[in-house]
Amino acid sequence: MRPDSANRPAQQAATKNSSLFNRLFPVNRDLAIKSIFGVWVAYFLFATSRFFYVTQNHPDALFVQRILMTSICITFTWLLYRLLIAVRRHGMAAEIFMLTLPTIILANYIAILDQIVFDHDALLFDFSYLLDPVELASFDWAYVLDEAFTRYFILASWGALYLALSHSQNAQRMMAHSRQLERVNRESELRALRYQLNPHFVFNALNSVSSLIIDQKNEQAEKLVDDLADYMRAVLTGGAQDMIAVEQEIAQQVRYLEIERMRFPERLHYIVNIDPATNGWSIPALIIQPLIENAVKFGVSETDQPFNIVISTQIEGDRLRISVANNGRVKLPAGQVNDRTVGTGTGLTNIQNRLRALYGQNASLFLANSKDGMAIATIVLPDPSLIFEDI
Template structure:
């Protein structure tokens, strides 16, 4: 049975964003109508102000109700959302117009009465005709008001659909970022897992040689050191960064293991400034480089070889150097065989740094006076700034 795939939840505009847009719309309406009344010098300004506040509050409630219905169509195609907005805004506009008529009914009647009195109608027949005209005017006023509110609510619907589109775009960006992060993590994990089997193969070969040659005490010490090495290296997430001091400590364990094989030929130097010990680097990033020095400089050499692990800050970046003084003498060993692409070596390091830092990291490797060196340049990161 194939596992079911749950589709991602539909993007939603947060409630407080919706609420702020509605309040902003009606607050703007309230301000414009109030300024208009002041400019026209309409009567009953104080009474109208409070009634207008009440109609604005009703408009906010009605628009919230419109949103509750409109949000049902959030996951639908855009044409359906637009159609829903065009239809749903109609009853909402009628409700706001009716609320306005009820709230302003008494005040409007008083204004109409003032107009009638000013016109001096005394004939009953004329008064009835005028009342019919007033009713017709009231219907026209209601229709005009509903029409204007319809376009007002359509403007808010357009704003809401724009907010929804923006939220969907942000959700898509978040999902894309999650996919990129997952892909990068998988790549880092794969590259990191290439290192451990390679190292285990080498150390088991060395251990086998010691047992066959009767070096049991050295083999026992090597087993204990290997156990410590793997306990520390496997404790970390393969995709995580570790402080530089931890990475150096891990390489010290590895070189102690190799020192059992080459007690008279392997010498190590560590030049790590205390200020850079907390800088973060990918776990076991130095392992292939140190292995290369052992394989191509120490192993074929007949004399003492020094492997140096150093770090420095250069133009705001962390520079880590793994170098040795292998001369390439003897039977084709040493620095001459330090070629990019041997085993997983430099290729693995480059790929891991590329996956972790992109163009911000670089690897420079090659012959130097008196030996071979590889320089890693990465951003200086700490736990508080990653």
């Protein structure tokens, strides 16, 4: 015998019960079951509580009769539930209509059955009178109308509650789906922006390898190839991480600068000033890559003089400031106040788009000219907890 054969009958029974409930309650099953039984169990307990302060004949028989009547009410409420889900595709007007005339008819049937069930002083479990012919002339129609109004009020209240909760659930599901799509789109956008590597860097590095091989500087060429492979692996493979620690990002950029120094060994110099308190701070991966690329592209490659690049990080209040400074001046628009602006190049636009996607208006990028002849690009980031999250 297989180990799971003993459990198979129980599993089949559970599946059968689940299938039955799915057929009875095809839409909003949990909500429908809990609300229907909740309403009528509460009504049953209230009606039964009269036993404590009203003298009744055959209270045990009345208790059974109330169970029977509560079961009838649950059944009729289930019928109303099926009517409501049958017209749900026709809009709110059709659902509201179902709470008027059809519900009134159901309430009247319940009131008539209530009159039949409770119009006898029966003994316990004696339901033989239910098989007797119904004599409408003997009905207390005033009682029936009062009961019909009470039952209609309960049915209509349940229907309104069910519709409100079901529409709320649908709205929440749609909102959750919308948030999921937004998150997927945002992640795709961030990855696309992050993978916008400057192809000129790769071409220049390969040209440098070629030049070193021609000059028979094989050891340097081998080191450059290894450094380039490590860097590309970190960017394309490790880059799957949206956020990395500051020390990881700086180490990656130092690796990049070491590769560039193979092209400009006499001109390119860099300094890294990292506040130890910033090392554990999470930042977007490759967020300062375009700033380093711009410094090399527009600085080192266009001058014959020694060129300095300074990377620094520090915490000011609850903000992280990452700065990349280099020799030169930023060309600012005429009339620009305080020498602060954001650039319009592809690399800077990439940074702006990523910051906006991750932090909204809580992060910023500034360009400025310092008094000592340095062009400074500064990224200001809030605490990582302010990154957009699905609510």
